Amino acid sequence: MKILYAASEVSPFAKTGGLADVAGSLPTALARLGHEVKVVMPRYGSVDEIRQPLKSCGGFSVRLAGKDYPFTLWTCQLPDSPVEVLFLSHDGLFGRPGLYQEKGKDYPDNLERFAAFSRAVLEVPKIMNWRPDVLHGNDWQTAPVFAYRRAHLSDDPPYRRLGMLFTIHNLGYQGLFPGSEFPKLGLPPDYFAPAALEFYGKVNLLKAGLVFSGVLNTVSETYSREIRSPEFGYGLEGVLQARRSDLFGIINGVDYQQWNPAHDPTLVQPYDVRNLKGKRVCREALQKECHLPIKEVPLIGMITRLTAQKGMDLVIEALDELMRLDLQLVVLGSGEPEMEQKLKSAMRRYPEKLSVRIGFDEPLSHRIEAGADLFLMPSRYEPCGLNQMYSLRYGTVPIVRKTGGLADTVIDATSSHLEAGTATGFVFGPASAHALLTTVRLAMKLFREKNSWYRMMRAGMAADFSWDRSAKEYEKLYRLAVEKAAGPVKPGKT
Numbered sequence: 163m164k165i166l167y168a169a170s171e172v173s174p175f176a177k178t179g180g181l182a183d184v185a186g187s188l189p190t191a192l193a194r195l196g197h198e199v200k201v202v203m204p205r206y207g208s209v210d211e212i213r214q215p216l217k218s219c220g221g222f223s224v225r226l227a228g229k230d231y232p233f234t235l236w237t238c239q240l241p242d243s244p245v246e247v248l249f250l251s252h253d254g255l256f257g258r259p260g261l262y263q264e265k266g267k268d269y270p271d272n273l274e275r276f277a278a279f280s281r282a283v284l285e286v287p288k289i290m291n292w293r294p295d296v297l298h299g300n301d302w303q304t305a306p307v308f309a310y311r312r313a314h315l316s317d318d319p320p321y322r323r324l325g326m327l328f329t330i331h332n333l334g335y336q337g338l339f340p341g342s343e344f345p346k347l348g349l350p351p352d353y354f355a356p357a358a359l360e361f362y363g364k365v366n367l368l369k370a371g372l373v374f375s376g377v378l379n380t381v382s383e384t385y386s387r388e389i390r391s392p393e394f395g396y397g398l399e400g401v402l403q404a405r406r407s408d409l410f411g412i413i414n415g416v417d418y419q420q421w422n423p424a425h426d427p428t429l430v431q432p433y434d435v436r437n438l439k440g441k442r443v444c445r446e447a448l449q450k451e452c453h454l455p456i457k458e459v460p461l462i463g464m465i466t467r468l469t470a471q472k473g474m475d476l477v478i479e480a481l482d483e484l485m486r487l488d489l490q491l492v493v494l495g496s497g498e499p500e501m502e503q504k505l506k507s508a509m510r511r512y513p514e515k516l517s518v519r520i521g522f523d524e525p526l527s528h529r530i531e532a533g534a535d536l537f538l539m540p541s542r543y544e545p546c547g548l549n550q551m552y553s554l555r556y557g558t559v560p561i562v563r564k565t566g567g568l569a570d571t572v573i574d575a576t577s578s579h580l581e582a583g584t585a586t587g588f589v590f591g592p593a594s595a596h597a598l599l600t601t602v603r604l605a606m607k608l609f610r611e612k613n614s615w616y617r618m619m620r621a622g623m624a625a626d627f628s629w630d631r632s633a634k635e636y637e638k639l640y641r642l643a644v645e646k647a648a649g650p651v652k653p654g655k656t
C-alpha cells in the first residue's frame with residue numbers, strides 16, 4: 163500500500179514528545195512490511211539538515227478564506243530507512259525556533275499555521291505525482307486534513323477512494339481556539355456545528371479527525387476504552403462513544419535501534435541482559451553527572467513533561483516523604499513553571515538526594531534510562547507512554563500508575579507474578595501521593611532482594627515491544643480504512 167503519513171513532529175528532525183518517536187519509527191516498520199510510506203511534516207526553523215541536505219521539489223500555494231499560503235516542498239530520507247520525509251516550508255508560519263510555542267507561550271496563530279499546513283498536505287500527492295491509498299493523520303495539528311478532504315476534495319478522483327486513519331496520541335490536547343477564529347479555516351459555515359468542529363462555542367481541531375476520518379485509533383487498548391468515559395474523554399467521550407465501532411487501540415512500539423543499551427553511543431559502557439556490569443558503570447557515571455554521592459542506594463529516574471497529566475503534582479506532594487527514604491532521585495523535565503520552581507527549590511534542600519535538570523536533553527534521557535535502578539511514571543492518564551518501555555529494555559524497573567499504556571505494558575510485582583518470573587515492574591492504582599510512596603517503599607524492599615530483583619530486571623529486558631507486531635496491526639487498520647473509503651461519516655451524523 164501507499165501511505166501518506168502526516169505528523170507535526172518526527173524524530174530526529176523535531177521532537178517535543180512521544181508523537182515524534184512514533185512518527186520517526188512506525189513508517190520504517192511499515193516499509194519493512196513492504197509498504198511505501200511518505201512522511202510529511204512542517205519545516206520548522208529548528209529542523210536541522212541531518213546527515214544530508216534537503217532537496218527542493220518545488221512550490222505551490224493553498225488558498226484559505228481568501229488568503230494565499232505559498233509553500234515549498236522539500237525532501238530527504240529518514241536516517242537509516244527507505245522512508246522519504248517531505249517537509250512543507252512556509253517561513254512566515256514555520257520559520258520559528260519552537261514547534262507550537264516559545265518561552266511557555268503558544269504561538270497566537272497556531273490555528274492558522276496548522277490549518278494551512280493540513281490543507282497543504284493534501285496537495286502533496288499532486289505535486290509528487292504519487293497516489294496514496296491511505297492518508298494517516300495524527301493529533302490535532304493534522305486533524306484538519308480530514309475536514310479539508312471532505313469539504314474540498316471528496317469529488318476529486320485521487321481522493322475519492324482515499325482510506326483515512328486518524329490516530330489520537332493524547333486526547334488532552336485538542337487544538338482549541340476561540341469560535342471567532344473559525345472563518346480563518348476556510349471551511350463551509352456548517353462545519354462550525356457540534357456534529358463537526360464546534361465544541362461548546364469553540365473551534366476544536368481534533369474533532370475534524372474524530373468526525374471525518376474513516377477509522378480511528380489510539381495508542382493502547384486500555385486508553386481506547388478509557389477515552390469513551392467522562393473521566394478521560396475531556397468532553398469528547400460522546401463523539402468517541404458514537405464512533406466506537408471505528409475506534410481501535412494499538413500499542414506503540416519502541417525503536418530498538420535508538421533505544422538499545424548494547425549499542426547506545428551516549429552511554430559510557432554498553433550492556434545487555436547477559437552482561438549487566440555496564441549498567442553499574444552507567445549508574446556511577448549518572449551519579450557523578452548529577453552531582454549525587456556515589457552510593458549503593460536505589461536510584462530513581464524520571465524523564466517527563468512537568469504537568470499534572472504525568473503525575474508530577476503527586477511527586478511534588480510526596481517529595482519530602484520520599485527524601486526521608488534512603489534513595490536518590492534524578493528528574494529531567496520541563497513544563498509548568500510552578501512545578502519547575504518547586505523541584506528546583508527541593509533540590510537546594512536535598513542536594514545529596516535529588517538532582518533536577520530543567521530542559522529537554524535527549525542524550526541525558528538515555529543516560530538516565532541506563533543509570534537508574536527504577537523509573538517513576540505516576541501518570542494520571544497515559545495514552546501509551548514510551549519511557550516505561552525504554553526502561554524495561556534498559557533493565558530499569560518501572561513504577562507506574564495503572565492507566566492507559568502503562569497498564570498494558572508493565573506486569574505488576576505481585577507474589578504470583580514474582581513466583582512465575584513474569585513481573586517486570588510495580589503498578590499502583592490510586593492517583594495519590596500515599597499510593598506512590600507505598601509503592602516506592604515496596605520497590606525499595608524488593609531492590610534489596612537481589613535474586614528477585616535481577617529476575618525482574620531480566621524479564622523486563624526480554625520483553626519485546628518492537629514495532630513489527632504493532633505495524634501489522636496498523637496494516638489491518640489501513641485495509642479497513644480503504645474498505646470504508648466510500649462512506650466517511652457526514653456532518654450531522656454523529
Ligand code: ADP
Binds near residue numbers: 332
Ligand atoms: P508524551 O506524553 O510527553 O508524549 P511519552 O512517554 O509518550 O510522553 O513520550 C515522551 C518522549 O519524550 C520520550 O521519548 C521521552 O524520553 C522524551 N522526553 C520527555 N521529556 C524529555 C526531556 N525533558 N528531555 C529529553 N527527552 C524527553
